[in-house]
Amino acid sequence: MGKTWIIISREYLTHVKNKTFIVMCFLAPVLWAALFIVPPLLAGQPGASREIVVVDASGIPDSLGYAYVFKDTANLKFNYNHVYEELDKVEALYKDSSGVSVLYIPENFMGGGDTAQLHSQGLAVILKSRKEPGFNTLNLLQTILTKEVQKDIMQVNKIDPGVMEHALRKVAVLNEIKGTVGNSTVKAFTGLAFGMIIYMYILMFGVRIMRSVVEEKTTRIVEVIVSSVKPFQLMMGKIIGVTLVGITQFSIWILLSLLIITPVVGAIQDKQTDLTQLTGNSNTGMPVNPGAGKLMNIEITDSTVQTMDTIMSIPWGNLIPAFLFYFIFGYLMYASLFAAIGSAADTDSDTSQFSLPVTIPLIIAIASSGAVLNDPDGTIAKWLSMIPLTSPVVMLMRIPYGGVYVLELFLSMFILVVSFIFFTWIAGRIYRTGILMYGKKISWKELGKWMFYRG
Amino acid sequence: MGILLSAQHITKRFSGHVALDDVSIDVPESSIFGLLGPNGAGKTTLIRIINQITGPDEGKVLFEDRLLDNSHVQQIGYLPEERGLYRKMEVGEQAIYLARLKGLSKKEARRRIEEWFERFEMQGWWKKKVEELSKGMQQKVQFIVTVLHEPRLLILDEPFSGFDPINAQIIKDEIVRLKNNGSTIILSTHNMGSVEELCDHIALINRSKKVLDGPVKDIRRQYASRTYDLSFKGNMMGFTNAMWTGAELVDKHEEGDGFHKVRVRLLGNATPNNLLTAVLPAVEVHAFTEVLPTMNDIFIAAVQGREATAERLGTRSNYTE
Known part of the structure; x- marks a missing residue:
């Protein structure tokens, strides 16, 4: 054990002192954080400000018309100075200003008076711009106009807006399992996250072990080392050393990500709450569904409770120990296989021939995640959670749903441990011979x- | 002189071929033992078995009459033919690592490495990465790493490859010094000059079998083909006429001023004295020496068959002895 320990510490220190490691440690959380932070920031950010000149050729009288329904927002300014002028003239006036669009309500626009069923020309306006106005602008205009038209239609048909709101509510289907109403999305996400962590870890650090073995072989230092230690000690030393590197890296990532993400996400959430309150007051949002604002609020509180319930209902007492178990044994099993592959290769590029059969089961596990999450106790899920090469990923996707029998779990774990011993033994034997074979094309x-x- | 290492009836098979077939060697203590043989004869396999990198299918290896086990790792130093170092690791750090794997403490390893670096005048290399060193420099580091833990048995596989003549000489001197300090050395090499120069004993392996072994002196005598070089002053015709039927002239060379150098092989039961008695009346003999075969000759003879070499020896026209 003493010598294995020396190997572990060399392996660990070499990787940890490596520049790539240090860069990845700090870069990855920043990238992760960017993934969480940038899209909401961009979404919340007002785009370039734009002036919209409204031209109404519909001839609908002002009291019923649609020219004056728009209100200025943070980045949109509505210009009502040319409402009844000729379109050509107005266009000519602003032909050099790229920040200006002309909203043209054509002669055939009928608004609430349109009786055609779908997508009628009577319900189309044109936004003429020199530069792309962006999705948000178009969406806002559509929302406002649609709402106005709906209001008019209700008025014409003498429908009480309250009745309409009442009629448009949705029926809820509560997903109750063992007395708790849960949210399967949360479960799926939890399972997928745990499965993905194992998958990523195996691939990233398994490949690193393979590289490290190939390096020792190509530099020809391996024979010097195996004259001092048993090849199996060297292999296990490498595997454990690189594993510790991985755990270090993941810990740093989680820590740094939390440090970066938490405050920023918090800030964004505050900002978003402000925004919802604002839009709730000004009553601009919510197109088709007039009372949606209210309904959504109810849904939000409901789903928050549900999410909390779901999170509480996930069998964490099983999940966390199972994660650690599958993580350790699954990873060690794959790691020894990657070490064996490295030993059979002469160069990095040789490894591809042999690494494919090892990575395929992993890819299958991830690729079948859809089927597994859709039917966590189905045949595919059951089989894949027994096969040792896929079980570390698939079983963790199933556990959050709570449908895995204890016996089933133990059987899967037992198979994994037996396979771990078996594969490590095989890998050890291949490794022992492979590291001393040079310049030979190796076949299966x-x-x-x-x-x-x-x- | 006791036997330090004894490999007995070693057989090792790989799928499809036998790498070693009933090979036995005895390596005497405090000596240099040459392990010779053509490429692919099985030398490296034997060395790996002695290093416990791989195990024999049959036979056993004794280290001081005890079956070889893990505790002997510390007492053996191995410089493989296929050797290298971690390219991105610093020289000093790497040497300490390899020494620790051989059982030295960090502190002791550092002290000894510094000592050796001083001896080889490479103090400035400690912080250098291996990839910054020339091949010869890397070989030096490698040699130091092999001997650092002061092993009782040193196994050197082609130790001179990659060295220029000056550094090769430094390594040769170190090998002799280590031997004089009590170390036992197994030297595997194709450089027959250094075998003659350094080895006390040899074993020759060909096609998985041991074909020859013993002290170098005995073997050379054993391979002597009763050939002599003779220098004389006088008439060449007179010499050949006087040379009696018990000998044949293999080669002749005129040195000028009536001096001649000839190579003669004795035939039948003739002795050197018979020859001298016959030619003394005709010419004035200045030198008379036996021609012993070189290790190179013996190597080729043992590998290709004895006759082929006697032939070769007899017709040589250049004098190396």
């Missing part, structure tokens, strides 16, 4: 023979 048959050489 050859690999098979290595398993039976006497130590």
Whole structure:
């Protein structure tokens, strides 16, 4: 163990002192944070300010017309100075200003008086711009006009807006499992997150072990080392060393991500609450569904409670120990396979031939996540959570749903441990022979023979 | 002189071929033992078995009459033919790492490395990365790493490859010094000149079998083909006429001023004295020496068959002895 420990510490220190490691430690959380922060920031950010000149050719009288329904927003200014002028003239007036759009309500625009069923020309306006006005602008105009038209239609048909609101409510389907109403999205997300962590970790650090083995082989230092320690000690030392590097890296990532994300997300959430209150008051949002604002609020509180309930209902007592278990054994099993692959190769590029069969089960596990999450106790899910090469990822997707029997879980764990021992043994034997083979094209048959050489 | 290491009836098979077939060697303590053989003969396999990198299918290895086990790792130093260092690791750090794997403490390793660096005048290399060193410099580091833990048995596989003549000489001197300090050295090399120069004993492996072993002196005598070089002053015709039927002239060379140098092989039961008695009346003999085969000759003879070499020896026209 003493010598294995020396190998572990060298492996660990070499990787940790590596520039790539240090850069990745700090860069990844920043990128992660950017992923969380940038889109909401961009969404909340007012775009370039734009002036919209309204031209109304519909001939609908002012009291019923649509020219004056718009109100200025943070980045949109409505210009009502040319409402009844000729379109050509107005366009000519602003032909050099790229920040100006002309909203043209054409002669055939009928608004609430339109009786056609769908997408009628009587309900189309044109926004003429020299530069793309952006999705938000178009959306806002559509929302406001639609709302006005709906109001007019209700008025014409003598419908009470309250009745309309009442009629447009949705029916809720509550997902109650064992007495708790839960939210399957939260469960799916939890399972997927845990599965993905294992998947990413195995791929990233498994490949790193493979590289490290190939490096020792190509630099020819390996024979010097195995004259001092057993090849199996060297292999395990490397695997454990790189594992610790991975755990260090992940810990730093989680810590830094939390440090960066928490305050910023908090700030954004505050800002968003302000915004909802604002839009709630000014009553601009919510197109098709007039009373949606109110309804949404109810839904939000409901789903928050549901989410909390769901999070509480996830069997964390099973999930966390299972995660650690599957993480450790799944990773070690794959790591030894990657080490064996590295030992059979002469150069980095040689590894691809042999690494594909090892990565395919992992990819299958992730690719079938849709099927597993859709039917967490279905046949596919059950089988994949038993097969040791996929179980570390798939079982963790299933556990949050709470449908895994204890016996099933133990059987899967047992299979994994047995396979871990078996694969590590095989890998050790391949490794032992492979590291001393130079300049030979290795076939699968050859690999098979290595398993039976006497130590 | 006791036997430090004894490999007995070692057989090792790989799928499809036998790498070693009943090979036995005895390595005497405080000596340099040459392990010779053509490429692919099985030398590296034998060395790996002695280093416990791989195990024999049959046979056993004894270290001071005890079956080889893990505790012997500390007592053996191994410089493989295929050797290298971590390219991105600093020289000093790397040497300490490898020494620790051989059981030295960090402190002790550092002290000894500093000592060796001083001896080889490489004090400034400590913080250098291996990739910044020339091949010869890397070989020096490698040699130091091999001997650092003061092993009782040193196994050097082609130790001179990658060295220029000056550094090769430094390494040769170190090997002799280590031997004089009590170390036992197994030297595997194709450089027959250094075998003659350094080795006390040799074993020659060809096609998985040991074909020859023993002290270098005995082997050379054993391979002597009763050939002599003789220098004389006088008439060449007179010499050949006087040379009696018990000998044949293999080669002749005129040195000028009536001096001649000839190579003669004795035939049948003839002795050197018979030859001298016959030619003394005809010419004035200045020198008379036996021609012993070089290790190179013996190597080729043992590998290709004895006759082929006797032939080769007899017709050589240049005098190396």
